[in-house]
Amino acid sequence: MKNIRTQLKRFQYFYPYTVALVGASVGGQVNFMSCAWHTALSFDPPLFGVLVSRKRFSHGIISKAREFTVNFLSFERVKLSAQMGRKSGHDLDKVKEFKLRLARSKVIQSPIVEEAYVSFECRLAEVRAYGDHDLFVGEVLAVHEEPGCFNAEGILNPGKVRPLLYLGSDFYLTVDQDTLKHVLPD
Ligand SMILES: Cc1cc2nc3c(=O)[nH]c(=O)nc-3n(C[C@H](O)[C@H](O)[C@H](O)COP(=O)(O)O)c2cc1C
Numbered sequence: 001m002k003n004i005r006t007q008l009k010r011f012q013y014f015y016p017y018t019v020a021l022v023g024a025s026v027g028g029q030v031n032f033m034s035c036a037w038h039t040a041l042s043f044d045p046p047l048f049g050v051l052v053s054r055k056r057f058s059h060g061i062i063s064k065a066r067e068f069t070v071n072f073l074s075f076e077r078v079k080l081s082a083q084m085g086r087k088s089g090h091d092l093d094k095v096k097e098f099k100l101r102l103a104r105s106k107v108i109q110s111p112i113v114e115e116a117y118v119s120f121e122c123r124l125a126e127v128r129a130y131g132d133h134d135l136f137v138g139e140v141l142a143v144h145e146e147p148g149c150f151n152a153e154g155i156l157n158p159g160k161v162r163p164l165l166y167l168g169s170d171f172y173l174t175v176d177q178d179t180l181k182h183v184l185p186d
Helices: 004-008 057-065 075-086
Strands: 020-026 029-035 038-042 047-053 067-072 118-130 133-145 165-168 171-173
Touching: 020 047, 020 057, 020 075, 029 047, 029 057, 029 075, 047 057, 047 067, 047 118, 057 067, 057 118, 067 133, 075 171
Parallel strands: none
Antiparallel strands: 020 029, 020 067, 038 047, 047 133, 067 118, 118 133, 165 171
16 A cells, blocks of 8 residues: 555645745845645634745744735746745845845735735734644734725636646646636525
């Protein structure tokens, strides 16, 4: 019988997942990493979780800053995802190297990523270890959205923004807006 870890490969059967850049600034250092393992956890209060391996440079930055921003990328920014997800702040200043454009947050000190079509400002509420990753739970204090990307109900407009979807390894794709359906139960 195959070892379960080998069989799971890299735990990617349930992909595609949207890609966010997650990061923070503290003591003059700023760092972001690509993150696919993220999820909403609660509506009231608004809690959002990101899973970050303890090996990541971002792990230390977010732990020290006790806040982070989550910045969702469109398909056009695919190169940025590869750069922020395949290079580490342990080795280089990614913000400088890849000319990441940052903007001031409304509530927290850490910046948001200008290239994102939607960003969350989060204050760290809890950190919990799950095996080789830590779940950083943030209370969402502010949201920034690019005009026109969402309708009044907060539904993404695929005619305006094509979300970046990750398939694992170094593969990406996006949605086909022609498949959009509004479906009611009867
Ligand atoms: C698209 C993509 C998604 C990723 N998702 C995660 C994730 O959810 N959690 C994680 O710990 N690493 C994830 N990684 C790996 C980190 O982004 C990668 O190790 C990065 O170099 C870490 O940067 P840092 O050391 O500067 O924090 C992902 C990589 C890619 C390319």
